[in-house]
Amino acid sequence: MKLSEFGNTGMRVSELGFGGSRIGGIFAGSGSSSEAQRVLRAALDAGVTFFDTADVYAQGESESLMGRAFHGRREQVVLATKGGFCLPARRSFIRRLKPLVRPVVQALGVKRTNLPSGISGALSQNFSPRHLIRALEASLKRLQTDHVDLYQLHSPPAPLMQSDAFSEALGTLEKLKLQGKLRFYGIAAEVPEDVPFCLSAPGIASVQLGFGLLDPYVLDHGILASAHTRGLGIIARGCFAGGLLKDGIEAARLKDMTPKWPRVLALRSMSKNMGRSVLDVAFQFCRGTPAVAITLVGMRTEGHLRENLRYVQAPHLTPEDYLALRQLGATPPAAIGGRPERRSHHPTRTHDDAGHERDDYWCRSVRALPRGAPAGATNRLPNFRRPHALLARHARGCEPEVARFCDQHLRT
Numbered sequence: 405m406k407l408s409e410f411g412n413t414g415m416r417v418s419e420l421g422f423g424g425s426r427i428g429g430i431f432a433g434s435g436s437s438s439e440a441q442r443v444l445r446a447a448l449d450a451g452v453t454f455f456d457t458a459d460v461y462a463q464g465e466s467e468s469l470m471g472r473a474f475h476g477r478r479e480q481v482v483l484a485t486k487g488g489f490c491l492p493a494r495r496s497f498i499r500r501l502k503p504l505v506r507p508v509v510q511a512l513g514v515k516r517t518n519l520p521s522g523i524s525g526a527l528s529q530n531f532s533p534r535h536l537i538r539a540l541e542a543s544l545k546r547l548q549t550d551h552v553d554l555y556q557l558h559s560p561p562a563p564l565m566q567s568d569a570f571s572e573a574l575g576t577l578e579k580l581k582l583q584g585k586l587r588f589y590g591i592a593a594e595v596p597e598d599v600p601f602c603l604s605a606p607g608i609a610s611v612q613l614g615f616g617l618l619d620p621y622v623l624d625h626g627i628l629a630s631a632h633t634r635g636l637g638i639i640a641r642g643c644f645a646g647g648l649l650k651d652g653i654e655a656a657r658l659k660d661m662t663p664k665w666p667r668v669l670a671l672r673s674m675s676k677n678m679g680r681s682v683l684d685v686a687f688q689f690c691r692g693t694p695a696v697a698i699t700l701v702g703m704r705t706e707g708h709l710r711e712n713l714r715y716v717q718a719p720h721l722t723p724e725d726y727l728a729l730r731q732l733g734a735t736p737p738a739a740i741g742g743r744p745e746r747r748s749h750h751p752t753r754t755h756d757d758a759g760h761e762r763d764d765y766w767c768r769s770v771r772a773l774p775r776g777a778p779a780g781a782t783n784r785l786p787n788f789r790r791p792h793a794l795l796a797r798h799a800r801g802c803e804p805e806v807a808r809f810c811d812q813h814l815r816t
C-alpha cells in the first residue's frame with residue numbers, strides 16, 4: 405500500500421481510505437458488528453491506515469465499531485471523524501434501542517427504502533462551540549481514544565462559512581487542538597461549490613470533497629489545484645459515483661437514473677478498450693490525480709475490501725488514458741448525446757450547465773440563511789452576476805423565503 409503525504413500535516417496516510425458510513429445501523433445483517441470489526445482489522449492488516457467516520461453514521465455505531473476494532477492498535481491508524489450534525493430525538497431513541505430493534509427489523513425483512521420518509525426525523529446542524537466540544541467528547545468515548553488525528557466540520561453550508569460563526573467554530577477546534585484532543589482539523593464539504601469558501605480559513609489542514617469521473621467540477625474549476633497549493637490534505641470521496649458506475653445497470657434504467665448516462669456509457673466503452681472494469685478505471689482516475697492524497701471508498705464487507713485492494717494493486721493509468729478520461733469528463737453529456745444536466749445537491753450527481761449550476765447553488769445558499777435575516781444578507785452570498793430574468797423567475801416560482809430575497813436582490 406502506497407503512503408501519501410497528507411498536505412502539510414507531516415502525516416503519511418494510505419492512498420486508499422476506509423469510509424465508515426456503511427458499517428453499523430439497524431439495517432445491517434445479523435452478525436454485522438463482528439463482521440464490521442473483522443473488515444476493519446483486515447483493512448489495517450492490508451495496509452489501509454486512514455479510517456473516516458462521523459458521529460451521525462449509524463447513530464454513532466460506526467465510531468463505536470472502529471473503537472472496538474482498533475483497541476490496542478490505536479497508534480497504527482489515522483482516525484478521522486466529523487461533527488456538526490445533530491441527531492433528532494427519534495434517532496437518538498432508536499440508538500438506545502438498537503440491540504432490541506435490529507433483530508426485529510431483520511426478522512421482518514424491513515429495508516431502509518421501505519421506511520416512510522419522516523420516520524427517522526430530519527437532521528439539523530449546530531456548529532456552536534458548546535455543541536462541537538460535546539460532540540468531540542462523545543466521539544472520543546465511542547472511538548476509545550483520547551484524541552482523533554483529524555476532526556472535520558461536517559458539511560458546513562456556504563453562508564455559515566462566510567459568517568462570524570465559522571470563525572468561532574474554527575477557534576473552538578483550535579482550542580481543542582491545543583488541549584490535545586485532536587491533532588488537525590478540516591472541512592468535509594457537502595458539495596464542490598462550497599469548497600472555495602473554506603480555502604482561506606485559518607488553521608484548517610484538510611478538505612474532503614466529492615470528485616470522480618462523473619464529478620470533475622473541482623478539477624475543472626481549479627479548486628483541487630488551489631487546495632493543493634495551500635498545502636491542504638485532500639480527501640476525495642465518491643469516485644464510484646454512488647453506484648452509477650457499477651456493472652449490470654441496463655442503459656434504459658441508467659437513463660432514468662442520471663442525466664449523465666451518455667458519459668457512463670462512453671466510460672464503459674473506454675474501459676473495455678483499456679482492458680479494465682469501469683470501477684477500476686474510476687478508482688485509478690481519482691488515485692492518479694496528483695493533488696489527491698486519499699481516495700475514500702465506503703466498505704462494509706470483506707468482499708468490498710478485497711475488490712478495492714485489487715484496484716490498489718492494479719497498474720496506474722497511462723498518461724494517455726488519463727488525458728482521454730479527463731477530456732471525456734470535461735465534455736457535457738449533451739455533446740456526447742444526452743440531455744443537458746442540472747446540478748443537484750448530491751456531489752456525485754452534478755450538472756454541466758453552468759447557468760443552472762450557479763442558479764441552484766445561489767438558491768440553496770438563500771435557503772440556508774436564517775429566518776428574519778435582513779435584506780443586506782444577500783450581499784454575503786456569492787456574486788454570480790445573474791441576469792434579472794433568472795432572479796425574476798425564482799421570485800415567481802420559489803418558496804416565499806427564497807422569493808423574498810430574490811425580490812430584494814432585484815431591487816438592489
